[in-house]
Amino acid sequence: MPEDEDQQQHVAAQRESSPQPPPLPRRPTTIEEEDGLRPPLTPSGSVRNFKGSPRPPLQSKATTAVSQVDVLGLSQDASPSNNQRSRSHSRQPSGRLQSRAGSDDDTASVRSVQTLAPGQSGDIESLLDDVVGAAATETDEGVEERDDAASLDTSPLQNIRDDLDESFSSEFEPVGSFEPDGSNGELLNRQWRAKLKHYLILSSAGKPIYSRHGDDQLISGTIGVVQTIISFYQGAQDTLRGFTAGDARFVILSKGHLHLLAISRLGESEAQLRAQLEALYMQILSTLTLPTMEKMFINRPSTDLRRPLQGTESLISSLADGFTRGSPATLLSALECLRIRKAHRQVIHSTLLKCRSPQLLYGLVVADGRLAAVVRPKKHSLHPGDLHLIFNMLFEADSVRAGGGENWIPLCLPGFNNTGYLYMYVSFIDPETGSPREDIEQPLDGRKRDNEIAVLLISANREAFDEMREMRDKVVDQLQANGSLAHIRRAIANGRSSCTSILNTNKADTKGADTPAPIAHFLYKSRANVQFVMPSAGPLFSSTVSWRRLISLYARLQGALHGKTTHLKVVHVVTGGASALAWTTPTFEVYVVAGPRAGKHVLAKAAMGVVQWARREEERLFVVGGAVF
Amino acid sequence: MADQSPAANAPKPVSSVKLVLLGEAAVGKSSLVLRFVNNDFQENKEPTIGAAFLTQKAHLPTRTIKFEIWDTAGQERFASLAPMYYRNAQAALVVYDVTKPSSLVKARHWVAELQRQASPGIVVAVAGNKVDLVDDSAAPSATPAEGAEGEADEEEGGRKVSREEAEKFAEEEGCLFFETSAKTGSNVAEVFTAIANAIPEAALKGRGQPAAGAASTGGAAQAGQRDDSNRVQLGRGDGVQKANEGCAC
Numbered sequence: 001m002p003e004d005e006d007q008q009q010h011v012a013a014q015r016e017s018s019p020q021p022p023p024l025p026r027r028p029t030t031i032e033e034e035d036g037l038r039p040p041l042t043p044s045g046s047v048r049n050f051k052g053s054p055r056p057p058l059q060s061k062a063t064t065a066v067s068q069v070d071v072l073g074l075s076q077d078a079s080p081s082n083n084q085r086s087r088s089h090s091r092q093p094s095g096r097l098q099s100r101a102g103s104d105d106d107t108a109s110v111r112s113v114q115t116l117a118p119g120q121s122g123d124i125e126s127l128l129d130d131v132v133g134a135a136a137t138e139t140d141e142g143v144e145e146r147d148d149a150a151s152l153d154t155s156p157l158q159n160i161r162d163d164l165d166e167s168f169s170s171e172f173e174p175v176g177s178f179e180p181d182g183s184n185g186e187l188l189n190r191q192w193r194a195k196l197k198h199y200l201i202l203s204s205a206g207k208p209i210y211s212r213h214g215d216d217q218l219i220s221g222t223i224g225v226v227q228t229i230i231s232f233y234q235g236a237q238d239t240l241r242g243f244t245a246g247d248a249r250f251v252i253l254s255k256g257h258l259h260l261l262a263i264s265r266l267g268e269s270e271a272q273l274r275a276q277l278e279a280l281y282m283q284i285l286s287t288l289t290l291p292t293m294e295k296m297f298i299n300r301p302s303t304d305l306r307r308p309l310q311g312t313e314s315l316i317s318s319l320a321d322g323f324t325r326g327s328p329a330t331l332l333s334a335l336e337c338l339r340i341r342k343a344h345r346q347v348i349h350s351t352l353l354k355c356r357s358p359q360l361l362y363g364l365v366v367a368d369g370r371l372a373a374v375v376r377p378k379k380h381s382l383h384p385g386d387l388h389l390i391f392n393m394l395f396e397a398d399s400v401r402a403g404g405g406e407n408w409i410p411l412c413l414p415g416f417n418n419t420g421y422l423y424m425y426v427s428f429i430d431p432e433t434g435s436p437r438e439d440i441e442q443p444l445d446g447r448k449r450d451n452e453i454a455v456l457l458i459s460a461n462r463e464a465f466d467e468m469r470e471m472r473d474k475v476v477d478q479l480q481a482n483g484s485l486a487h488i489r490r491a492i493a494n495g496r497s498s499c500t501s502i503l504n505t506n507k508a509d510t511k512g513a514d515t516p517a518p519i520a521h522f523l524y525k526s527r528a529n530v531q532f533v534m535p536s537a538g539p540l541f542s543s544t545v546s547w548r549r550l551i552s553l554y555a556r557l558q559g560a561l562h563g564k565t566t567h568l569k570v571v572h573v574v575t576g577g578a579s580a581l582a583w584t585t586p587t588f589e590v591y592v593v594a595g596p597r598a599g600k601h602v603l604a605k606a607a608m609g610v611v612q613w614a615r616r617e618e619e620r621l622f623v624v625g626g627a628v629f
Numbered sequence: 630m631a632d633q634s635p636a637a638n639a640p641k642p643v644s645s646v647k648l649v650l651l652g653e654a655a656v657g658k659s660s661l662v663l664r665f666v667n668n669d670f671q672e673n674k675e676p677t678i679g680a681a682f683l684t685q686k687a688h689l690p691t692r693t694i695k696f697e698i699w700d701t702a703g704q705e706r707f708a709s710l711a712p713m714y715y716r717n718a719q720a721a722l723v724v725y726d727v728t729k730p731s732s733l734v735k736a737r738h739w740v741a742e743l744q745r746q747a748s749p750g751i752v753v754a755v756a757g758n759k760v761d762l763v764d765d766s767a768a769p770s771a772t773p774a775e776g777a778e779g780e781a782d783e784e785e786g787g788r789k790v791s792r793e794e795a796e797k798f799a800e801e802e803g804c805l806f807f808e809t810s811a812k813t814g815s816n817v818a819e820v821f822t823a824i825a826n827a828i829p830e831a832a833l834k835g836r837g838q839p840a841a842g843a844a845s846t847g848g849a850a851q852a853g854q855r856d857d858s859n860r861v862q863l864g865r866g867d868g869v870q871k872a873n874e875g876c877a878c
Contacts (some may be wrong), residue, residue: 287706288706307705308705308706310654310676310704310705310706311654311676311677311678311702311704312676312678314675314676315678393678397675398674398675399675399676399677399678400678400681405666405681405682405683405684405698405700406681406682406683407678407679407680407681407682408679408680408681408682409678409679409680410679410707410710411678411679423679424679462710462713463713465682469682
């Protein structure tokens with residue numbers, strides 16, 4: 001195995017006491033440089049056939065080299081891991097690195113920057129490099145900028161070269177349409193190929209159903225090729241699930257008569273892209289229900305599904321763009337809730353219960369795109385995927401909100417039951433009450449989020465509009481009377497807390513001046529509640545591009561924690577632009593991101609701080625159980 | 630007429646009228662409602678999902694009508710839900726797009742369905758929307774001349790449905806007829822006010838009780854509307870109302 005000093009990495013793995021640690025999987029970030037241009041996502045540029053052929057042999061073996069520092073630090077502090085006899089393994093840095101003759105180009109020199117953090121040279125994993133490298137070609141400027149990055153540790157992710165900006169900023173611009181004479185075909189094709197992310201949906205008969213970019217004329221060739229490749233493997237009873245070509249990862253989700261394809265150059269893992277495709281599939285089911293769609297295809301295999309889906313393209317696109325911009329909710333498969341006091345939430349819950357119509361299945365109060373309260377039957381909880389679809393419809397796509405008034409929307413919640421429709425009453429209440437919210441969160445994903453409060457009442461009875469409306473009136477009256485609306489409004493106005501204020505709440509003496517948080521951002525997911533919390537994006541991540549970088553970093557960490565064959569407990573990563581730590585236990589997952597010079601102990605301490613805070617405030621941060629009837 | 634001027638609504642009786650909007654997808658149903666309710670217009674509005682419920686008052690000389698408007702989604706997959714909305718409705722506004730002939734075909738279907746299924750006394754208005762895309766529709770006062778030149782459609786900008794054809798259809802079915810533009814606001818308030826005027830007094834007192842009448846009078850009312858600018862007709866609320874008692878659609 002050739003060694004490459006350019007690329008060095010360290011992974012601290014904490015495991016439950018297994019006598020023989022299973023071999024660690026290869027991870028995308030450590031893969032050799034294919035043709036020296038960009039980090040490929042799988043070792044070969046060829047079609048990868050997951051089902052048929054065995055996994056390629058691992059190129060590295062776990063070693064017994066131990067780096068106790070951070071792992072022990074964590075396990076001492078964290079009660080959940082105390083009972084785990086932790087053994088940490090770090091892979092011998094040189095042992096798993098490969099180089100190729102071709103890697104001595106730009107990329108290689110870029111990677112050499114990693115040695116700039118001298119104290120941690122063995123601990124560096126080039127993570128953000130890959131994120132960026134996946135998105136854009138390497139340039140010499142990159143090297144210089146990363147030199148700077150290494151000398152500044154206050155601004156994580158900031159000093160990474162800007163070519164993600166150029167390509168990413170035009171990501172959401174529409175590809176034009178053909179001139180009548182077809183003269184601009186080449187230009188359009190170039191525009192289309194320049195997109196970093198594509199979603200294509202086609203029927204098994206090869207009919208196009210949806211494409212994020214480009215019109216029919218432009219994508220027809222692509223659809224044909226995709227269809228051919230997929231059916232080739234299907235013919236061999238060997239379904240194609242994905243492959244990698246150059247820097248682009250292709251993931252195919254075949255569901256019944258539908259094929260969904262994601263093409264990403266943003267460095268997302270196969271599992272992450274697959275989850276995104278699942279969400280798009282759920283959106284289609286949400287419109288049609290599974291039996292209806294199947295019946296259409298059974299009756300006419302060549303059905304053009306675009307007709308029955310007419311009008312929902314914008315919902316699919318807003319979902320897809322959410323993934324491309326970066327959605328922690330999808331990444332973690334969890335839900336974000338509005339932070340309000342436990343007692344206040346209880347008042348809302350009891351109000352919902354008191355006003356409950358017998359026709360009600362689920363009742364939700366949503367504010368600022370986050371869940372404030374839920375009332376549900378004892379037997380059913382809400383599937384996060386379903387809620388994501390609803391939130392996407394209400395807060396990302398403009399169809400419902402822009403119309404004004406109240407809405408009565410038939411929809412299928414596939415996580416609840418994919419065979420039938422439910423009916424959702426939607427009413428936005430009190431849109432504007434005085435001063436506009438500080439817009440620190442506004443640019444988070446480059447879009448305006450409304451600070452409106454929405455009442456959603458879901459019934460299985462399609463005639464229940466009047467009952468739902470009546471219930472809404474009662475609920476709103478009572479919430480107004482008992483002050484809950486004011487509490488919700490205040491919670492919206494407060495926005496998400498900053499890292500600094502969160503970590504400072506852990507200190508006993510809050511008298512002193514707040515010390516700035518050592519971390520820039522974090523995600524905390526409570527597994528039991530399937531909910532997550534994050535701090536305000538702040539100025540660091542206010543731009544679309546910096547937010548995307550952050551999400552890409554999280555995606556890498558998440559991919560490492562949830563690898564196919566192994567489950568790491570702790571992942572620590574340092575790049576030229578940032579250092580980060582991810583830690584998972586049976587009860588939570590936490591991800592923290594800081595500047596590149598933040599040491600492991602700093603990250604670990606911050607992660608502990610986040611965990612302590614989230615535990616202490618659990619019932620404020622999360623809707624625990626909701627109101628049950 | 631649609632705006633709520635405080636002076637106008639002091640002692641007048643207020644009656645609620647359930648109105649449903651029907652028509653092919655993307656003809657501008659929601660935009661008409663948005664113009665009527667909020668006096669607003671959005672380019673590239675996203676399609677409605679399911680149905681939206683809005684209210685707005687129309688002030689007539691003798692009474693105030695509170696419209697409870699069901700703005701339904703035009704996509705085919707929502708068609709099966711339509712009866713839920715037009716059942717018990719006292720008025721329906723069937724919208725088509727003057728630049729899209731298929732939308733008039735769909736409008737004919739809706740009118741026929743309403744005649745078969747809806748309450749017998751329902752007041753139906755047909756609106757050809759998007760006249761702003763048609764060159765000839767600059768001023769509403771020019772409508773009579775426009776109607777006369779209806780045959781020369783192909784040459785008139787984006788117009789694909791002649792005013793005459795649609796008007797003839799509306800007349801035959803005993804429906805009110807307007808050409809509107811949600812974008813410019815042309816005829817939007819007028820169509821709602823005309824509907825308000827056409828609601829029989831009887832239907833307002835006891836909901837769902839259709840007033841009996843001869844269908845033949847409907848045509849006369851249509852003729853009256855067509856001759857004059859639509860505003861004139863507002864002052865003649867009684868006449869229109871009486872005429873439409875016989876509206877069989």
